[in-house]
Amino acid sequence: MTTQTLSTPRRLARQRAGIEAGRPVWEEQPSWFGRLSKPVVLALVALLVTFPLYVVVVTSLSTTEAVTRAGGLVVVPRELTIAAYxxxxxxxxxxxxxxxxxxxxxxxxxxxxxxxxxxxxxxxxxxxxxxxxxxxxxxxxxxxxxxxxxxxxxxxxxxxxxxxxxxxxxxxxxxxxxxxxxxxxxxxxxxxxxxxxxxxxxxxxxxxxxxxxxxxxxxxxxxxxxxxxxxxxxxxxxxxxxxxxxxxxxxxxxxxxxxxxxxxxxxxxxxxxxxxxxxxxxxxxxxxxxxxxxxxxxxxxxxxxxxxxxxxxxxxxxxx
Missing domain, CATH: 1.10.3720.10 (MetI-like)
Incomplete structure (x- = not known):
């Protein structure tokens, strides 16, 4: 009885906090792993999307020496020029x-x-x-x-x-x-x-x-x-x-x-x-x-x- 009496106010407090945060009452509070993994996953997805575009832009601004030194696509920008454009x-x-x-x-x-x-x-x-x-x-x-x-x-x-x-x-x-x-x-x-x-x-x-x-x-x-x-x-x-x-x-x-x-x-x-x-x-x-x-x-x-x-x-x- 004592455990139920103590747990009920806590449960109500958690539900009230979820409602105030805009979360439905049937959803539990996110764990620390969930809160940490979301920005990490989003950052990885953004990196996978932007990295190829970054390489294309850097290569388009590179000189002949930079392209030759990199052996193709340039990742680290050096000796940038707008000659191609x-x-x-x-x-x-x-x-x-x-x-x-x-x-x-x-x-x-x-x-x-x-x-x-x-x-x-x-x-x-x-x-x-x-x-x-x-x-x-x-x-x-x-x-x-x-x-x-x-x-x-x-x-x-x-x-x-x-x-x-x-x-x-x-x-x-x-x-x-x-x-x-x-x-x-x-x-x-x-x-x-x-x-x-x-x-x-x-x-x-x-x-x-x-x-x-x-x-x-x-x-x-x-x-x-x-x-x-x-x-x-x-x-x-x-x-x-x-x-x-x-x-x-x-x-x-x-x-x-x-x-x-x-x-x-x-x-x-x-x-x-x-x-x-x-x-x-x-x-x-x-x-x-x-x-x-x-x-x-x-x-x-x-x-x-x-x-x-x-x-x-x-x-x-x-x-x-």
């Missing part, structure tokens, strides 16, 4: 491909996002024309893809071979993004839309003044998905672009990094970097610099959109 961004293959990828990303993201918003809003309204058949067709694309040969025949029939339109139109709308945005739109209270219609607002007014201001999170996330997709895409360029001067950056990255081809120098290629008094960068540093240029834009944009992920994607995916 100067050579790549002073005109030529990489500069042209970077401009092409940037233009395709901006134009393609705006085009795809506009089509997805319009289609998702139309499919989210129960009384819209051919609502169920169109939704069934969209869902059917999750199970059956068009295939490479039929897609190429369609693009060829439309006269889009060697055209930048072939990099945007075949992937203009993602069924996944469309379903996520439609589910989010369906979660908007119908009373708001009905009150706007009573006031005389049309469909475009409802979409622009009510639906979109309430859907900034999902629009930002879907826009990021499209932007990353266009920025990283190379397969369509490999299929439909025969002119090397129209290659996007990821196609250049695949050709000169994965296939280990050498970047041309001089006119139309890369400069030597001597115009700024810099020694020519080693080929490995140039390859790693291309990787950095291809990865950094996504790393810079992602932190500004990351806070919208939970509200935009999870809520949109659960509802509907």
């Amino acid at each position: 100067v050579q790549l961004l002073s005109g030529g293959v990489v500069t042209r491909a970077l401009l092409i990828s940037t233009a395709i990303t901006f134009v393609g993201t705006a085009f795809s996002l506009g089509l997805t918003v319009l289609a998702a809003y139309g499919l989210s309204r129960p009384g819209s024309l051919l609502h169920r058949p169109l939704l069934f067709i969209v869902l059917l694309t999750f199970l059956f893809g068009p295939g490479i040969i039929p897609s190429y025949l369609v693009v060829n029939a439309l006269g889009l071979i060697d055209s930048y339109g072939s990099l945007i139109l075949p992937t203009a709308i993602s069924a996944f993004n469309l379903i996520v945005m439609r589910s989010f739109f369906m979660g908007i209270p119908g009373e708001l839309i009905d009150s706007a219609r009573i006031d005389g607002a049309g469909e475009f007014a409802v979409l622009s003044r009510i639906v979109l201001p309430l859907s900034k999170a999902v629009v930002a996330v879907v826009g990021l998905f499209y932007a990353v997709g266009y920025w990283n895409a190379f397969f369509n360029a490999m299929l439909y672009i025969n002119d090397n001067n129209k290659w996007p950056l990821q196609m250049v990255l695949r050709t000169y990094i994965v296939q280990a081809q050498v970047l041309p120098t001089g006119a139309g290629g890369v400069t030597s970097g001597s115009g700024m008094g810099l020694a020519p960068a080693p080929s490995l540093a140039i390859k790693m610099a291309i990787v950095v240029i291809a990865v950094v834009p996504v790393l810079v944009i992602y932190p500004f959109i990351q806070r919208h992920f939970t509200k935009g994607v999870i809520i949109g995916a659960v509802k509907g």
Whole structure:
């Protein structure tokens, strides 16, 4: 009896402390091992993720002597130089491909996002024309893809071979993004839309003044998905672009990094970097610099959109 009497207040005190700490009453207090292992595991995961990127950045900033001394990828930075970036961004293959990828990303993201918003809003309204058949067709694309040969025949029939339109139109709308945005739109209270219609607002007014201001999170996330997709895409360029001067950056990255081809120098290629008094960068540093240029834009944009992920994607995916 005495043990039970003493243990009950302690148990209640522990439960009260867990509630005050935001922990459910059925969860026990974490052990010292659990509290110690969590930051250690997170630190190891962060190290595994950042270390390869660190090596790539350091190698891209290394001189020929540093790369030769390291026998390849450089881990300890010595004699850093920006010669590789100067050579790549002073005109030529990489500069042209970077401009092409940037233009395709901006134009393609705006085009795809506009089509997805319009289609998702139309499919989210129960009384819209051919609502169920169109939704069934969209869902059917999750199970059956068009295939490479039929897609190429369609693009060829439309006269889009060697055209930048072939990099945007075949992937203009993602069924996944469309379903996520439609589910989010369906979660908007119908009373708001009905009150706007009573006031005389049309469909475009409802979409622009009510639906979109309430859907900034999902629009930002879907826009990021499209932007990353266009920025990283190379397969369509490999299929439909025969002119090397129209290659996007990821196609250049695949050709000169994965296939280990050498970047041309001089006119139309890369400069030597001597115009700024810099020694020519080693080929490995140039390859790693291309990787950095291809990865950094996504790393810079992602932190500004990351806070919208939970509200935009999870809520949109659960509802509907």
